[in-house]
Amino acid sequence: EDQVTQSPEALRLQEGExxxxxxxxxxxxxxxxxxxxxxxGKGPEFLFTLYSAGExxxxxxxxxxxxKKESFxxxxxxxxxxxxxxxxxxxxxxxxxxxxxxxxxxxxxxxx
Amino acid sequence: DSGVxxxxxxxxxxxxxxxxxxxxxxxxxxxxxxxxxxLDQGLQFLIQYYNGEERAKGNILERFSAQQFxxxxxxLNLSSLELGDSALYFCASSRGTEEQFFGPGTRLTVL
Numbered sequence: 336e337d338q339v340t341q342s343p344e345a346l347r348l349q350e351g352e353x354x355x356x357x358x359x360x361x362x363x364x365x366x367x368x369x370x371x372x373x374x375x376g377k378g379p380e381f382l383f384t385l386y387s388a389g390e391x392x393x394x395x396x397x398x399x400x401x402x403k404k405e406s407f408x409x410x411x412x413x414x415x416x417x418x419x420x421x422x423x424x425x426x427x428x429x430x431x432x433x434x435x436x437x438x439x440x441x442x443x444x445x446x447x
Numbered sequence: 448d449s450g451v452x453x454x455x456x457x458x459x460x461x462x463x464x465x466x467x468x469x470x471x472x473x474x475x476x477x478x479x480x481x482x483x484x485x486l487d488q489g490l491q492f493l494i495q496y497y498n499g500e501e502r503a504k505g506n507i508l509e510r511f512s513a514q515q516f517x518x519x520x521x522x523l524n525l526s527s528l529e530l531g532d533s534a535l536y537f538c539a540s541s542r543g544t545e546e547q548f549f550g551p552g553t554r555l556t557v558l
Binding site: 367369371378380384424432433435436438439440 | 449495546548
């Protein structure tokens, strides 16, 4: 069964304290791993897509990496405005659809 | 702003009632997806339409139905509502099957 597990569930950081969020996945033939950011009561905001092991993508203080079994979202010198829930999702390779399977998310709080 | 619009923003209704949620995708996007987000279940895929045709079904109850119209907007119909249907309902769109862009959601409260 396809599964996405994110850890930790919640993370508290001081401003400037770098850390990583983990997304472990079990899927039949990965055809894309997606990272989203979600603020309370809002829709998820697209961050990155990764397709193959070894791939990396960066955007401001965020860097996403992918291995054959997991993905990491590294946050470098975070600021309070980075506080949000970060969601990871996968799309299976055998699917002709865009159906995404989401993890439960990691809620990040960055304190000034 | 993702370019995906959803109406209404909030909906409060009673058990047993029927409601319709509406979604307009980004300009040029042919795929529309519906997701349900509740506190205990996270984001769950309900259904996908591509250029007017149903492409994939997820954990969508028989009481729920959807359609995509020729102008590509989509509607999600929820009937015989139960307390447990209270959730955030998101619509997303994409060009094909790559990254999806989400709307602001409709918060449904069933009393």
